[in-house]
Amino acid sequence: MSYMTDRKRAEGLGSAKSGTEHYWGMIQSSVGLLILVPLFVFTFGPILGSSYEEVIAYYSRPFPAIVAALTIVVSWLHFKNGAQTAIEDYSRGTTRKLLIIAVNCIAYAAAAAGLFALVALAF
Structure with missing residues (x-):
C-alpha cells in the first residue's frame, strides 16, 4: 500500500509546456x-526515365529545384517530429534519449544528403 498523495505521484509527469507547439508544428508540416x-510528383513525373543530361537541365530550372528542396526538408522534419513523439510515448530512460539523438541525426543527415544531391544536379 502506498501512502503517497495524488500530487506526489503526478510530480514530474506533468506538462512539459511544449505539447501544443509540437502539435501545431506537425499540423503545419502536414x-x-x-x-x-503532389507538386513534387507532377514536377518529377515528366523527367522520370530521361537521360542524365535532361535531368540536369530540368533541375537547373528554379521551380522544380525549389519544389524538390522544400519537399525534402519538410518531409524529413515531419518524420523527425513524428518519430520523436513515438519515442517519447513508448520508451523511457537512457534508451529514450539515445533514440531521440539517433533519429535527429538520421533526419538531419538524410535532409542534408538530399539537398546536397539536388544542389549537385542544379549546379
Whole structure:
C-alpha cells in the first residue's frame, strides 16, 4: 500500500509546456506536405526515365529545384517530429534519449544528403 498523495505521484509527469507547439508544428508540416507532395510528383513525373543530361537541365530550372528542396526538408522534419513523439510515448530512460539523438541525426543527415544531391544536379 502506498501512502503517497495524488500530487506526489503526478510530480514530474506533468506538462512539459511544449505539447501544443509540437502539435501545431506537425499540423503545419502536414498541410505543407499535402501541397508539396503532389507538386513534387507532377514536377518529377515528366523527367522520370530521361537521360542524365535532361535531368540536369530540368533541375537547373528554379521551380522544380525549389519544389524538390522544400519537399525534402519538410518531409524529413515531419518524420523527425513524428518519430520523436513515438519515442517519447513508448520508451523511457537512457534508451529514450539515445533514440531521440539517433533519429535527429538520421533526419538531419538524410535532409542534408538530399539537398546536397539536388544542389549537385542544379549546379
